Amino acid sequence: MHDLIVSPFLDDYLVVRPGHASGIKIPLTRFLELKRAFDEHLESPVWLVDAARRTWNAEVGGLPADETLLVRNPSPYGYGRASYEINKGCDYDCPHCYLGQKKFEGLNWEHKAQLLEIMRDAGVLWLQITGGEPLIDRLFPMVYTRAHALGMMISISSNGSQLSKPPILDLLTKRRPYRITLSVYGATAATYDGFTRNRGAFDRFTRGLSAAREAELPVKLNLIVADDNAHELGAMQALAEQYGFPHQTYANMSPTIAGGSEPLPTQAADFLRQRKPFGGCNAGHTFFHADPFGVASICKVGRDPNIRLIEEGVEGLRRLGEIADSLMLRTGGCSGCSLSGTCWTCRPLAKLYQEAKAPKRTYCQHSER
Template sequence: MHDGTKLHAFTRPSLTGEPMPGPSHELIVSPFLAEYLVLRPGHDSGVQLPHVRYLELSKTASAGDPSPQWLIDAASQAWGLELDPRQPLRDTAIVRAPSPYGMARASYEINMGCDYDCPHCYLGLKKFQGMPRDEKIRLLDIMRDAGVLWLQITGGEPLIDREFPETYAYAYDLGMMLTISSNGSQLAKDNILSTLTARPPHHMSLSVYGATEETYDGFTRNRGAFGRFTRGLDAAREAGLRLQLNVVISSDNAHEADAMVSLAESYGECFVFTNMSPTIAGDAAPIPTQAAAYLRERKPFTGCNAGHTFFHADPFGHASICKIGRDPHIPLMQEGIEGLKRLGGIADGLQLRTGGCAGCTFGQKDADGNPGGCTTCRPMAKLYQEAKAPRKMYCQHPDPEPVR
């Protein structure tokens, strides 16, 4: 696009149980780290803006003026979206303000409860616990003010939370690009499907646990689960929702691995997961569920932005650097947004070599200040150590030879 532009209004939803009004925006204009973007929910492509264009759109929306011609042209080229040149920009796009907190992404565990009881689950014991509706809304306000543009809503199973439709709609209307991690069992329900159709997520990430009723129901320990899952897949596809299917291969369903992949590929993009982790409490129970023949070498850990530009919130509004490194955490409902300023220091501290990794030379920097050769995320290594897992599962050092 010309002038440095490259292709790459707000309504509170009903909190009273009444039908929710439709979304107030087609586009999101937002800072994202050091960039400025125009995005359209449910689509991959976007428009990257120079700062001056972002400022122009911000002023245009505030003044109630119509969209500039260059934005009309960009929307047509990027998404085939025909903006009305007479309509005020603020009726078409939500223009988000910059945030001094520097958070660009987050994940929100709306509720740990789940209608499945899968043996591989990293959450361990799953309880139906979470915050009341008003606190969920307050947490989302904090995330918006912190700069969060991309939000993953997860669980447990998020769609079984009785306040999911209102919570999801509120996050959408704040101007967030949303993804949902789900087992898909509730997707065919009218209140869920209508919410997601009116306010499309960027994509839904759905887990696949079997290709037949016997295997799927056995894995999830839930009779009728496979039927609900496939009905949800069909309903989501018919509604035009973008699906990403995550095939989970374990010792209980490995005999259907190829069939699960074929099922997943018939509905959307497919990814395969084979390695199980200990629970977040350091319980080794999920590890024996691995199918040995399908295990893959883990990708080397080369650092991440957890705690610096990303954070995780559990069902009680406790902010941590990620889903794995949950302690220390920050009680956002008590401390408010200022508490997020401490996350960067917590993240740096959690990556130090302590406990079972104390004295390890792989994690040390060399004389030039370059990072050491350790390829394991320290919080993840801690979970494996607490689970007393074999060292070869998470560490480059070989297990010591037994003394004879």
């Protein structure tokens, strides 16, 4: 099992370590030097041994490079990040969820492994595994282990309900993730269990927090504020501070991915935040999203048109940039908008709001004119 990953990342070359946020940027010449050491079973050069010791207190000297490093090949596709919705199934039934109907379905192991290899070949170094709730997928341990072996820095978006279970905790301790992001739905059992519509959920969540803290896992908390739990925001912040995990607050809900309006009434009006003007993003160009069936889209919001990666392979991603550009055009009621320069909503998200027949004030400045 590798200690360090040496990889191209967009226009750069990086040395990173699973489970750590810090990294080292290196020039092409040193990347090629490490590639040669890796391929020819040579020891890592002294400069890397010293840098690894300074950066992570890691010892990689005295051994062949291929026993401590994983050196990834350059990719012609230009993707550095991806998210993988391993399954839409979830053990919670939260009213704010943007997935809408949460069916438990997806690829078999053979095709999951194929999808991960496609992501590797596309250049993906940072991979987010999400759901639904990813930790309840019976193939999650195999997916996580394979992604780690392929040299990906893995983040997990979870509700934390399974985090204290020994098989999961052991996996994440031995092969440490880059980050685990946990959603917080309340600070008491009554509020948390009521919001998730799952009895005992708060107890399982706090056991997960304790287990993660004990294992020193890199956890970050998202405090989800809705109408039903807004009264506990202060207590949720105190809970995060009690466990010593960094946190941020989310209050703006979006329609479902099918354009359903169900999540919008759950918003706590007093906590909604004005979004910053949308200045473009890298969706579809250096980032992509894959759903449970290996269908690639520019992001979790703009899901159509898409590319069926299991059928087309990595070559299919060559069309994704053009799809991204077409989806970002201001069409469907936004063409010629005089406020487009300060619009705070990307076009795919605005389309979902329009399909949900949401009040214009939730996504458009024209409601204020």
